[in-house]
């Protein structure tokens with residue numbers, strides 16, 4: 170059975186005090202009733218990861234992800250963070266290939282493929298983001314673009330590795346814009362992603378991989394999106410910064 174997951178991507182938001190308040194609120198508000206079988210992951214800014222991992226030491230229902238990692242093991246890469254460093258402070262997962270990193274930092278799927286390999290070397294779960302721009306969707310190229318991204322970043326993995334990857338489909342035009350993909354648009358792309366997984370891997374792998382939707386997901390639209398058969402949860406940006414909203418989204422995934 171594939172995992173149901175709600176992940177919060179805090180991006181470059183929250184200073185130390187704000188982050189600790191948010192994480193304590195989440196730990197207090199989330200309970201078995203809200204969680205059901207859902208796995209909750211939060212991805213705070215890198216500088217706060219050690220404090221947050223420590224704060225959540227006895228809270229087994231919230232995992233912690235980094236928002237990025239470097240694709241080399243170690244060395245002269247000023248300002249960068251390695252998967253070994255993340256693993257050494259007990260981070261669980263890493264978001265790789267977010268469209269903001271692709272856009273602002275020129276990350277390609279070839280680089281992202283290396284980051285995913287680094288994650289596996291250090292037992293970190295990669296949360297792989299893919300998705301088309303507005304121009305690509307308008308040109309009718311969205312299915313092709315996402316398939317190509319997946320082939321380039323994931324195609325080299327073994328079946329066993331692929332089953333560990335979490336995919337987040339995040340149409341770039343929906344991120345932080347308030348414009349959400351309709352449940353139908355999300356479902357057709359998620360089904361396409363699963364179909365493409367069965368082409369590059371096989372049907373068992375395709376069935377096992379969790380595919381999250383991301384892009385202006387909020388309490389008011391989460392339930393409809395999560396009701397789609399191939400949507401296994403969400404990667405939440407803006408709405409993950411407010412405890413009540415994030416918890417409401419987690420609640421919306423409980424079947």
Ligand code: PGA
Pocket residue numbers: 178339343344345346347383384385386404405406407408
């Ligand atoms: P958003 O961001 O929910 O603010 O649109 C989602 C994301 O970028 O992961």
